[in-house]
Amino acid sequence: MAEGNYQVLARKWRPQRFEDVIGQEHVTRTLRNAIEAGRVHHAFLFIGSRGIGKTTTARILAKALNCRASDAPTPDPCGACENCVSIGDGNNIxxxxxxxxxxxxxxxxxxxxxxxxxxPTSGRYKIYIIDEVHQLSMPAFNALLKTLEEPPPHGVFILATTEAHKIPATIVSRCQRFDFRRVALDRIVELLRGIAKQEGKKATDEALYAIARAAEGGVRDAESIFDQLISYCEDEIGFNDVYDVLGLVDRRVLHELCQAILDQDIPTQLRIVEDIVAGGKDLSQFVQEMLQHFRNLLxxxxxxxxxxxxxxxxxxxALSAQAQRFLLTRLLQLVEQFAQLTSGFDSQLAQRIALEALLIRISKVGVEISVDTVLEKLLLLGAGAAPPRDGPNPPEAGAPSPPRRPAPVQPRGAPSQPERPPALTPENVRQLWPVIQERARENSLSLGVWLGHAAASVDGDTLVLRYAADQTHARDTIEQAEQRSALEAVLASVTRNVRTFRTELRAGAAAPRETAVEYDPSQPFYPSVNPEEARKAMTDPRIARILDVFKGRIADIRHDVSLSHRDSE
Ligand SMILES: [Zn+2]
Structure with a gap:
């Protein structure tokens, strides 16, 4: 980023008065009040991240103390006298x-x-503004402390730092401390909108928000990016221009990588990383963008x-369509994994997203338990619980197809529906019918009882319940409006396709048998799960232990590539 270029706008728009410093009203108000009351400290400590107004405020404070348009320190320096001008230019004696x-x-x-x-030569005070004061050596701090302990009446120190914890407590206790905050997104957008208007430049709201997001609460960064865009764009500044100027990865690449993750398409994933590296993009920046992308999906x-x-x-x-294809738990997992990758970056974004993911996870406790959580719990439970390296189905080198691994295990007694329930077909009606019955029983005991008399089959998208000739009472009851709507609600929650049912009476009094799969709640898997696959899964000692520890049942078997990644850790 061209330093000289940004200087133009940053200097031009640098606030000249306390009320022009955006987002730091808690600081400027206190300073104004102190000056008005004639209680000026000899040492100030300004703390906060870079580019949010510390030096700017320090200069306004210096003007307020030394403005010649006033007989005494004033909260409203004139900005025009010799002192105000030279302080603004950084060359006041x-x-x-x-x-x-x-x-x-x-x-x-x-x-x-x-x-x-x-x-002092021309002003009332001699003022030292020491930026990045945490960089001082310890002997230097000790020397500074002596001055702070016995300051001359005309001496004022304004110390600024991005890293307050590196300042000795003895120094901090001698200063009036002000914590500067990152500036809210809306305030930065508002500021940029004002600058655009004055510069006679048009910019879309989406572009301004993209700039503000990239600046992460820093006014100077936002102005700097905006300045670049003003010289980059001849016409209106748009969303994509911001991405171009910032050297961010094309949105389409993020979508493509996401798609490849969904498809478990490892060659494409590796190719995208190769393209990014070959294109000279910063990988840590890219990880941040992926993190932001998954956060948007959340x-x-x-x-x-x-x-x-x-x-x-x-x-x-586009994001919403992609989000629908992810389970919530999977997205959380991805966000947390990418946040871990960025944890060394000192990023506001990474911290925020990790917090959001945690909050969502907390509020989902008892509804959904991810395998990650389960594995963590197992590790806590003790040795040998989760062998990290000798699990079955290790991923073969270079093989694009992921190992088959069961995914979510749900605690018994709290079965939650999968986000996309299966379609009910003639092939799986035997497996799903007990699930429908169980869900019906949860809703209404009597509904469960009346369903128990029926044999089920599927005709297109309609569930067909056949009752023996001597079960007309059961048939009639299930056809009553209340029971009908209850059963239809169950069907909607358990199946993807079936929303209604019809009943039939059969000749003869024999009890129905064709769908009479006995539902055995002691089985460690739901009846909707292929028993053969479930048994295969349970040969994995980790899965077996999970089922044992949580008294759980396998609700669904999915192919999850992230687990194989975990295995290799
Ligand atoms: Zn002045």
Whole structure:
């Protein structure tokens, strides 16, 4: 990013008054009040991330103390007198700005100590603004402390830092401390909108939000990006322009990688990573973008996408379609795994998303338990619970097809429906019929009883219940409006396709047998699961142990590539 280029806009739009500093009202109000009341401290400590207004506020404070348009310190410096102008330009003789990173020795601080004793030349105060003060050496801090303990009446220190924890407590306790905050998205968008208007430049809201998101609450970064875009775009600044200028990966690549994850298409996944590296993109940046992408998918699961994402309509549509193909637990897993990859990046985004994922996980406890959680629990339970390396079906080198592995295990007594229930067909009606009966029993005991008399089959998208000739009472009861709607609701929750049913009476009084699969709740798998596959799965000692520890049953068997990744850890 061209430093000179951004300077233009940042300097041009640098706030000149306390009320122009956005997002730090809690700081500027206190400073104004103190100046108005004539209670000016000798040392201030400004804490906060880079580019959110610490130095700007320090300069306004210096102007407020030394403005010549007023007889005393004023909360409203004129901005036009000799002092105000030179302080704004950073070359006032009494306001000395020092970079703590390059002047961090004890001699540097000794020089400051001697200079600050001298009476100011043109202003009321001699003011030292020390940026990145945490970079000072320990002897330098000790020298500074001596001055802070006995400051000359005209001496003022404004210390600024991004890393408060590196400042000795003895220094902090001598200062009036101000914590600067990252600026809210809406405030930054509002600021950019104002600048665009004054610059006679048009920009879409989606573009402004994309800039604000990229700036992560930093005003200077937002202005810098916007400045680049002003020279980059001849016409209106659009969403895609922001991606171009920031060197972000094309949205389509994110969608493609997501699709490849869904398809468990490892060659495509590796090819995309290769393309990104070959294209000279920053991988850590890409991981952040993937994280953001999965977070967007999570938000799409909440029906609040339009309100929360501030993305173009077609992008939200594409995200929503993709989100539907993921189970919530799978998305959470992906978000957490990508967040772990970025945890070394000191990123606000990674922290926020990890928090969101945790919150969603917490609120889903008891409804859905991911295999990850189960495995963690097993590890806590003790040795040998989850052998990390000798599980069956290790992924073969270079083989694109993932190992078959059962996925979610649901705790007994809290069966939750899968997000996409299976279609009911003549082939699986024997397996699904007991599930329908059990779900019906949960809803209404009598409904379960009346269903117990019927034999079930499927005709297209209709469930057919056949009753023996001597079971007309059961048949008539099930046809009553209340029972009918209850059963139809059960069908809607258990099957993908069947929404209604019809009843038939058979000649003869024999009890129905053709679907009479005895449902045995002691079996460690649901009747909807292929028993052969379930038994195969249970030969995995980890699965067996999970079932044992949680008194669980296998509800569904899915192919999950992320587990094989876990195996190799
Ligand atoms: Zn002035």
């Amino acid at each position: 009494d306001v000395i700005e020092i970079d703590g990173a390059s002047n961090n020795g004890v001699d540097d601080v000794r020089e400051i100590r001697e200079n600050i004793r001298m009476v 938000v799409c699961k909440t029906d609040q996408a339009a309100a929360l994402l501030a993305l173009p309509e077609d992008e939200i549509k």
